Amino acid sequence: MIFGLIFICLVLYIVSRLVNGFRLIDIFVILGFIYFLWREWTQYEWNFKNLTDLIPIVFLIIYAMRDTLWGIRVIGLSIPIIQQVVLKYIETKNKLQNRYQDYLYEISEIVLVLTIFIGFGIQNFLKLPYVELSNQSLIEIFGFEFAIFSLYGIYAAFLQFLTENDKSYYLGISKARFMLDKSIWPRFTRTTSFHILLALIVFIPIIDKIEYFDSIQELPYLWQTCYIVITMIYLNLLKLNLNIAYRIFRLNAEKIKRENNKEENKRRITEIYGLEKQISIDVQRFFTDEFWKVYEHQGDYVRDYISIRLSERLRLINDSEIDELVFTIFAREPFENYNLANRIFEYIEKNKKKDFVKFFQFYKEFCKNKWNTLKNYQESISPSTWRFLIEQDIRIFEKLIETDKTLDTLKIEYPEEIKQMPFLRDEKIREFLFNLLINKEGIDLDKVLKSVSEEIREFHGKTTNQFFEYTYDFLKFRLVTILDKYENGNVDLSLPKFQRLSDYNVFQNSERNDYENSMLYSKICFNYLDRGRIEDFSQSKIKKFDNDEQRKHKIKAQKIKDLISSLNEEYRLAFMLYQLFYTDRIQWDDNLEFYDTEIKKIMNYDEQYHDYLFDQAKKIIVSETDIDHRITEMFLDKLWKTRNETIKDFSWFDQFGEQHLMSDFKIMYIQWLLSRKEDSYPKSRFNIERDFPIKVCKSLVGKIKGNGEMSVKDLNLKWRIRCKEERLGYFCREYLILTDKLDSIFEKYRSYGKKNNIQVSVEYLLHSGKVNLSDVIDSISVSSLLHLEWILKWNYNHYTRESNYTSRTFFDTMTSNSCYYWSGGEGILEFYIVKIIDNFYYNLYQDREFMDGFKRHLESQLNSLNKTIEEYVESIGEKVTGIDNISILQKEQIISKLNDILFYQDKQLESKVRKNIGINGGFIS
Incomplete structure (x- = not known):
């Protein structure tokens, strides 16, 4: 045993x-x-x-x-039954200690008086030996007493020394004064009874010497009792003073040691009995009592009473201690009833059947006042403390709502009228707290995002769950707020990365095995990015000489790319298609190159994923965007099912309708993106066999080609044919415009293996003889004209035996090529400036009609741009870089020829005319 x-x-x-x-x-x-x-x-x-x-x-x-x-x-504490006993013991002990501290002065009086009476009674009852005061001289007795008074004088001097040199503070409280106030012995010296005792030990010997009081035999016992009590009090005061001095010296030494060696600055659990822990307990108990006092008597206090008391305490301490004070007051310490947060959690758990509305409203108001106060001191509060306390408050509100079976607290946050009219929605308390969290300087947003991502991964709510909207709404709010802070703020984040469909064990039973819950994250991020047509983020590479504004814009552009890339394949494909669909007719998104590359990456997966990917993208576009009136499910189904069909007539595009507001070429381009990866030998999507764009009987062909008389029906048919020709021309023109934005769609190779289906299809149309070039070259850029020239001049052998392209092809096919107006715009002018040194076009530059128009438009363009010839040629050289590079020598040659045209051509022509006249005159004579 x-x-x-x-x-x-x-x-x-x-x-x-x-x-x-x-x-x-x-x-x-x-x-x-x-x-x-x-x-x-x-x-x-x-x-x-x-x-x-x-x-x-x-x-x-x-x-x-x-x-x-x-x-x-x-x-x-690890055994439930014993835990309850221990916690009950701690609670009872703390309550008694709290009561003891509240009535310490009264207790001191009572204890001192009882001690005197009991000591006197025992001596008198037992007839113990005593000092014969009558046999002692007053000088001897006063010597005894003065010795005691001298000792107390030393004690008073020590107190004065502590007061003058009291520099050891913790949480705004003097450690020395705290130890004195918490002990009962210094309290004895401040009681009335103690002062009476001091008077008695002086006057009792004098009284005893008076003959009148000889009959009182108990006076020596009383004097002896007072003397012993005062001596005992002094001995305990001496012990207390030595203990205070030792502890203060030790605390100062430990403080220096911690400052010199931060690795040793680790608090041990034994500090629960240390001085600083006792001070922190006292501070916590004060605010805990104040909190519940205000809650139970709300009518007697102003609403921000606790915040006022907190501000008072914060103003008393140094900035270096603010963080510790705030953490001490509000951070939770399990199993401690003096801790405010722990008491709140206990209140919620033990009062499950009570109405929580009153407490919810009170704590909501308390939180707002508390955090509005702490915002003024946030520079002195560490990010870790800030985050811990805010997340703790959020858990308290969540605990309140989840514990309230009546759902009344939930209705406070989500009233019925808000569900019916979302524009009335105000800021929820959890949103208020979360905004405080992420706006704190120095907060690690990566950790916050990681925490939210983990919640997303574990979130599998159902619409039937009454807390689904409550949980999902806050989850969405946090993620969207973080993403907005990332995109528009000066912060970096490690965005989530999900497994690809092609990774092992991800694609099962024709759908994603979404154990990462990537669909939820992507849905929230997609809705965040869904702001209509998103801004241009194509320029994201920072250059050496960029100014601050340019750098800021490019950093944001890269972040937008990263946000799109963080979506899983389903939502990424849907977002990029949505952006491509959003532009009208022949407009092209500025971020086309990024979308083109990313969609190709996704569609390069094995064909087994294609149907699933597009089906998911289709559902997302139709259900989660605002263009469902244009891009319908029927349109998307046709787009997908016909993506590999051969086009035998341009009426094939009519099946898509017109509500989509997309051009024929854009439909075909998107279908090409959605098709599987390119074959080794690309093929044209077109196979048009008829001479005319529409089906026409042979008898009518002659009328249309000839100049014979035609009926109204014939004229209408001719108009229809012209519309079809324009449709073909606009198709090719749009491709050439796209080549300016997307380098990868045009390959300058004669070999088929280097091209793509889109380029081959356009080349097929241009060499078919069914396209009117005047519709193609109208107002296109110089780079587009260079692409067109290459297709017509060099890439013909797969379609015709010989090229029909001449130096006059573009000039002759313009709808207007008079010297007063060129329908080709500045692109055709810049094209002929580049070709002025090309021998292939020599004959054209000898044509007086061409040169008159060329000179007139050159002068007009230089005046309009307010540039010199050198500056203009330099700008053209930049436009054609990578397509038809112009060397420095070639630029000089071009500038020289342009100068000749502008300043010397008329004189040269005049001299030629005079020379010819002279020759003719000599011949006549």
Whole structure:
């Protein structure tokens, strides 16, 4: 029995030291336990009169009792039954201590008076020996008393020394004063009874010398009792003062040590009995009591009463202690009833059947006032503390709502009228707290995003769940707020990366095995990015000489790319198609190159994923965007199913209708993107066999080609044919315009293997003889004209035996090529500037009609741009870089020829005319 008890005490002691750390003295304590175990094992008979047996026992009681009790507490808290007992004991002890501190002054008076009466009574009852005051001289007696008064004078001097040198503060509280106030002994010296005692030990000897009072035999007992009590009080005060001095010196030494060696700045659990912990408990208890006092008597206090008290405390301390004070007051400490957060959680858990509306509204108001106060001190509060306390408040509100079975608190946050009229929605308390969190300077948004991502991964709510909207709404709000902070703020984030459909075990049973819940994240991010036509983010590469504004714009552009790339394949495909669909007719999105590359990457997966991917993208576009009136499910189905069909007539595009507001070429281009990867030998989508764009009978062909008379029906047919020709021409023109935006869609190779289906299809039309070039070259850029020239001049062998392209092809096919107006615009002018040194076009530059128009339009363009010839040629060179590079020498040659045309051509022509006249005149004579 005794052996087992000793062994249990040893285990408890070791558990305590494992938690709190071992000391040198612990070796001797453990050896003492082992000695006792050995004595009990050998059945040695104990003799407590023997010092050999008595001293080890006293040693263990002194040094092991505290750690043994602490071991019981550590182990007991892990056992439910013992945990309840321990917590009840702690709660009762804390309540008694709290009461004791509240009435310490009154208790001091009572204890002192009772001590005097009891001491006097015992001496008088037992007739103990006493000092014969009558036989002593007053000088001897006063010498005794003055010695006591001198000792108390030393005590007073020590107090004065502490007051003058009191520099050791914690949380705005003097450590020395705290230790004095928490002890009952200094309180005795401030009581009326103590002052009476001091007076009695002076006057009793004098009274005893008076003959009138000789009959009072108890006076010596009373004097002796007062003297002993005052001496005992002094001895305890002396012990207290020495303890205060020692603890202050030790605390200062530990502070210096922590500052010099931060690795040793680790708090141990034993600090729960330390001075700083006692001060923190006192501070926590004060605010906890104030909180519940205000809650229970709300009518007697202003709403921000706690915040006012908090501000008062914050103004008393240094900036370096604000963080610790705030954490001490509001952070949760489990199992401690003096802790505010813990008491709140206990209140919620133990009052499940109560109406939480009153508390919810009070705590909501309290939180707003508290955080509005703390915002003024946020520079002194660490990001970790800021985040911990905000997340704790959010958990309290969530606990309140989830625990309230009546759902009344939920209705406060989500009233019925808000569901019917979302524009009335105001900021929820959790949103208020989360905005405070992410707007705190120094907060690690990566950790916050990681936390939200983990919640998304675990979120599998159902629409039937009454808390689904409550949970999802806040989850969405947090993610959208973080993404907005990332896009528009000066912060970097590690955005989530999800597994691809082609990765192992991701695509099962013709759908995504979404254990990562990537669809939820992508849905929220997609809705965040859905702002109509998104801004231009094509320029994201930062250059050396960019200014701050350019750098800021490019950084944001890269972040938008990263946000789109963070979507899973389904939502990424849907978003990029949505952006391509959003532009009208022949408009092209500025970010086309990015979309083109990314869609090709997605559609390069095996064909088994294609139907699933497009079906998901279709559902997203139709259900989650605002263009469902244009891009319908029927349109998308046709777009997908006909993506590989051969086009035999341009009426094939009519099946898509007109509500989509997309050009024929854009439909075909998107179909090409959605098709599987390119074949090794690309093919044209077109196979038009008729000479005319529409079906026409042979008898009518002659009328249309000839100049014979035609009826109204014939004229209408001719108009229809012209519309079809324009449709073909606009198709090719749009491709050439696209080549300016998308380099990858045009390959300058004669080999088929280097091209793509789109280029081959356009080449087929241009060499078919069915396209009127005047519709193609109208107002297109110089780079587009260079692409067209290459197709017509060099890439003909797969379609015709010889090229029909000449130096006059573009000039002759313009709808207007007079010297007063060129329908080709500035693109045709710049094209002929580039070709002015090309021998292929030599004959054209000898044509007087062409040169008149060329010179007139060149002068007009230079005046309009307010540029010199050199500047204009340089700008053209930049436009054609990568297409038809112009060397420095070629630029000089072009500039020289343009100067000749502008300034010397008329004189040269005039001299030629005179020369010709002279020759003709000599011949006549």
